Amino acid sequence: MSIEIELNGAIEAAEVIALYRANGWSSADKPEQLMPALLNSHTLVTARIKGELVGLGNAISDGHLVVYYPHMLVLPSHQGKGIGRKMMQAMQGVYQGFHQQMLTADGEAIAFYQALGFERAGKTEPMWVYAGTEH
Secondary structure, eight states: OOOEEEESOOOOHHHHHHHHHHTTOGGGGOHHHHHHHHHTSSEEEEEEETTEEEEEEEEEEOSSSEEEEEEEEEOGGGTTSSHHHHHHHHHHHHHTTOSEEEEOOOTTHHHHHHHTTOOOOTTOOOOOOOSSSOO
């Protein structure tokens, strides 16, 4: 299986929405907000197999000191095959040496990010103002 990892490549709304729906992310119901959010990210990473979008992630950054990774998704049928790891390695290649790389992880994603070197940030507590009840 040949996985193509690309930074800041082209994405189509239909393939992005399908990926978000497959993962049960509510952003799939907000394409008019999701697509500009992704396209205006500091960095966007995609993973494709034979042209099919199987993974996507983005970074928001000041470009010098801090980066936040808000989205990292892999099609459920392709999870556990190293795709997410390759996407994060590509992102960390861009942001290597930054003072702070941040993300929020829950559920099974916690162990995935810990394996990549992320750890709980001291005594921090995740907080948000969130417009909705779904995830």
